[in-house]
Amino acid sequence: MIDRQEIMRIARLARLELTEEEIEQHRRDLNQFLASCAKLQEVEVGDTTVGYTIPAATQTLREDELTPSLPQAEVLAGGPCVEGGFFRVPRIVEEGE
Amino acid sequence: MPKYDTVIGLEIHVALLTKSKLFCGCSTTFGGEPNSQCCPICLGLPGALPRLNERAVEYAIKAGLALNCTIHEISRFDRKNYYYPDLPKAYQITQEFYPLCTDGYLEYFYGDSLARTKITRIHLEEEAGKLIHSGASIIDSDYSLVDYNRAGIPLIEIVTAPDIRSPQQARIFLEQLRLLLNYIGVSDTKMEEGSLRCDANISLKPLGSTQLGTRVELKNLNSFRALERALTYEERRQGEILDRGDKVNQESRTWDERRGRTLPMRSKADALDYRFFPEPDLPRLKLRPGWVEEIKSTIPELPMERLSRYEREYGLSRYEATFFVNYPDFGQLCEKLAAMGWEGSRAANLLMGEYARLAREKGHLTPERLAGLLEIIEDGLISSNQTADVLEELFNSNLSAREIVLEKGWQVLADTDELQALIGEVLQGNVELVERYRAGETKLYGFFVGQVMRATEGKADPKIVNDLLRKELGT
Numbered sequence: 001m002i003d004r005q006e007i008m009r010i011a012r013l014a015r016l017e018l019t020e021e022e023i024e025q026h027r028r029d030l031n032q033f034l035a036s037c038a039k040l041q042e043v044e045v046g047d048t049t050v051g052y053t054i055p056a057a058t059q060t061l062r063e064d065e066l067t068p069s070l071p072q073a074e075v076l077a078g079g080p081c082v083e084g085g086f087f088r089v090p091r092i093v094e095e096g097e
Numbered sequence: 098m099p100k101y102d103t104v105i106g107l108e109i110h111v112a113l114l115t116k117s118k119l120f121c122g123c124s125t126t127f128g129g130e131p132n133s134q135c136c137p138i139c140l141g142l143p144g145a146l147p148r149l150n151e152r153a154v155e156y157a158i159k160a161g162l163a164l165n166c167t168i169h170e171i172s173r174f175d176r177k178n179y180y181y182p183d184l185p186k187a188y189q190i191t192q193e194f195y196p197l198c199t200d201g202y203l204e205y206f207y208g209d210s211l212a213r214t215k216i217t218r219i220h221l222e223e224e225a226g227k228l229i230h231s232g233a234s235i236i237d238s239d240y241s242l243v244d245y246n247r248a249g250i251p252l253i254e255i256v257t258a259p260d261i262r263s264p265q266q267a268r269i270f271l272e273q274l275r276l277l278l279n280y281i282g283v284s285d286t287k288m289e290e291g292s293l294r295c296d297a298n299i300s301l302k303p304l305g306s307t308q309l310g311t312r313v314e315l316k317n318l319n320s321f322r323a324l325e326r327a328l329t330y331e332e333r334r335q336g337e338i339l340d341r342g343d344k345v346n347q348e349s350r351t352w353d354e355r356r357g358r359t360l361p362m363r364s365k366a367d368a369l370d371y372r373f374f375p376e377p378d379l380p381r382l383k384l385r386p387g388w389v390e391e392i393k394s395t396i397p398e399l400p401m402e403r404l405s406r407y408e409r410e411y412g413l414s415r416y417e418a419t420f421f422v423n424y425p426d427f428g429q430l431c432e433k434l435a436a437m438g439w440e441g442s443r444a445a446n447l448l449m450g451e452y453a454r455l456a457r458e459k460g461h462l463t464p465e466r467l468a469g470l471l472e473i474i475e476d477g478l479i480s481s482n483q484t485a486d487v488l489e490e491l492f493n494s495n496l497s498a499r500e501i502v503l504e505k506g507w508q509v510l511a512d513t514d515e516l517q518a519l520i521g522e523v524l525q526g527n528v529e530l531v532e533r534y535r536a537g538e539t540k541l542y543g544f545f546v547g548q549v550m551r552a553t554e555g556k557a558d559p560k561i562v563n564d565l566l567r568k569e570l571g572t
Contacts, residue, residue, distance in 0.1 A: 013178075013370055013372065015180055058380055058381060058382075058383040059148075059149055059379055059380040059381070059382060059383075060148075061148075061149050061150070061151035061154060062122075062148040062149060062150055062151060063151055063152075064115045064116050064117050064150050064151060064152035064153070065116065065117060065122060066116055066117050066122050066123070066124055067117070067121070067122025067123070067136070068122075068136075069123045069124065069133065069134050069135055069136050070135055070136055070137070070140075071133075072130060072131075072132050072133045075132045075133070075135045075140065075245070076132055078140070078142075083242060084131075084242070085130060085131040085132055085133075085244075086131050086132065086229065086242035086243055086244055087132070087182070087242065087243040087245075088240055088241075088242055088243075089182040089228075089240060089241050089242075089243055090240055090241075091239050091240055091241070
């Protein structure tokens with residue numbers, strides 16, 4: 001069971017701000033999803049293992065060739081704060097205790 | 098007596114020498130204008146689809162083979178989710194659950210003994226962007242600048258087992274790993290440009306205990322020296338905590354080069370949860386049949402193989418062979434001289450002395466010119482203590498060693514009559530000292546030799562001088 005606490009933790013990890021109503025909504029939804037998954041797990045699939053053994057689809061590889069990049073101005077156009085060709089971002093690390 | 102066993106494991110990130118990035122065709126060239134080598138794929142713009150670079154896979158396999166790993170025919174990519182501004186997609190594509198290579202090892206000499214460090218895994222992943230901090234260190238900065246040129250460059254992450262027992266061994270392991278990667282040509286391994294980076298896990302446990310202690314992860318180790326110093330600092334810090342009966346905090350710490358200490362980076366409360374899941378945009382990677390064998394056939398002679406060949410074939414000492422293995426350009430010269438018939442130790446003697454210093458400044462001489470020098474030493478045209486002067490000239494002129502010596506009039510003075518006469522003069526000029534020598538003050542012998550050498554500007558053949566002088570003095 002996923003409780004309120006867990007929803008808030010997930011929201012924090014995803015940098016989402018949730019209202020009280022949304023917290024309750026997501027709690028109900030996620031628990032329903034999990035219940036469905038639990039049902040799926042009841043299906044008997046024998047010895048089948050996942051992982052290294054089963055290729056679902058196989059990807060085609062790309063040759064190591066250059067293709068044009070975007071112009072710098074276009075790259076930076078997506079950033080809210082730009083300085084000297086760089087994106088400028090706020091202080092990152094919080095000092096430990 | 099130490100009270101604790103030190104347990105160290107390393108995680109090494111190596112940028113691969115591909116032309117284009119791991120999942121897109123942007124250039125991997127270092128030093129471009131910031132944010133000029135980016136596209137919708139490496140910037141993580143909506144709708145962009147990654148496509149895996151074949152050369153990157155090849156290089157990862159090559160590294161795996163050189164490190165004696167099992168190469169898995171099928172591997173998979175996963176998303177590692179976290180928020181950090183160097184990561185434009187807010188996730189990194191990596192291989193968490195099914196890495197390409199596992200269970201290998203690297204052997205190397207640590208002191209006189211052969212050490213083996215297990216490699217747990219090698220996986221492919223994409224590089225993050227580069228952050229430039231406004232302050233002196235990450236902790237002091239108010240803001241940071243981000244360059245995404247580096248984002249998406251192919252990396253391999255090499256993870257060792259906690260097999261390493263000291264900071265010194267960690268350093269030697271990393272040096273040997275770097276050498277190996279240079280030999281197989283998958284990376285330029287420039288630590289100063291960040292194409293080889295190392296994180297270290299270190300913990301202490303009571304001597305002989307089988308239970309591992311709480312480990313601390315060290316980051317920001319940007320040089321071999323930083324790695325060794327940070328581990329040494331941390332070994333002492335943890336030892337002091339345990340001595341007090343306290344517990345070591347499990348945490349990440351950054352190495353502060355300037356202050357020479359490690360500092361905590363994140364508190365436990367903020368422990369990361371990466372929420373890994375299979376990368377939905379990339380099907381599993383299945384290697385085509387025969388590919389691994391093809392790659393295996395391109396692996397050149399590796400450092401340890403070369404070391405034993407040098408010892409065996411050229412009769413070099415471990416010290417000499419190690420020098421030539423670590424500096425392959427010198428090694429190649431030694432091989433060429435050996436192929437011309439010169440004894441390995443002769444070649445080593447010449448290449449590892451004054452020559453090494455000059456060559457690092459001015460570039461190498463051809464093996465033919467070096468052989469010319471060995472020849473005139475062998476012929477006795479010059480004495481071995483004149484080698485440095487001739488070398489210096491070889492770097493500055495196009496003349497051969499023999500031509501230099503003849504032109505400069507440096508040939509050794511081996512004319513017995515001439516030397517006999519000179520010695521006579523020296524002894525006559527120092528009658529009193531000769532008396533004292535004959536009376537038993539034998540340490541004066543060196544003085545007489547010195548006088549003769551001075552009179553010949555160092556050109557006298559030392560062996561002849563010795564023979565004649567001893568005869569004259571009657572000893």
